[in-house]
Amino acid sequence: MSPSIIRSVSSAAAVSLCMWMAPIQSAHAETASLTCQGTEVVQYNPPLTFVPTSITATVQDNYAPCTGSPATISSASTNISDTVVRSCDVLTNSATKPNYTVRWSDGTTSEIYTQNVVVQRPVGQVVRIESGSVVSGRFTGANTLRTVTLLQSDVQACMTSGVSSVGGPVVLQVTGPAT
Secondary structure, three states: OOHHHHHHHHHHHHHHHHHHHHHHHHHHOOEEEEEEEEEEEEEEEEEEOOOOEEEEEEEEEEEEEEEEEOOOOOOEEEEEEEEEEEOOOOOOOOOOOOEEEEEEOOOOEEEEEEEEEEEEOOOOEEEEEEEEEEEEEOOOOOEEEEEEEEEOOOHHHHHOOOEEEEEEEEEEEEEEEOO
16 A cells, blocks of 8 residues: 555544544533522421421422523522421431432533532521532532522421421532533
């Protein structure tokens, strides 16, 4: 074979390989820059009183709108359920499982691992700030920040029949490169 034919075949093979690999590389280069605002509702069964009791906490988050990138995601949701020991004095706003799954409006999911939690208790509220990362699914490797403010509007119920649910605003931010 002549050197010019070998160069032509090699060049064609290199171009084909680059064209074949381009979609794979762009699929892994997706960067998330999402902010999703919504509401959280936590239900307690049995209702919370001042006596620490084993209860089932069911957390439902509905996020809409989601803004940023990718623009194909307009909303999201999470559901968490766990059995925990809680009372009106020992109230955090979610179940204790560190991992939870976010279901995005485009049908994809992300499993988020919560690494750090800060709970603040201004009068009449519980504010929980969770930082973590996406450990599987869409946006794997991205950082997350979730801030929930639960309004404690029925403190008197702690002394009688108990508090069966609380709710308030929630914000989920997902940022960074996905691997």
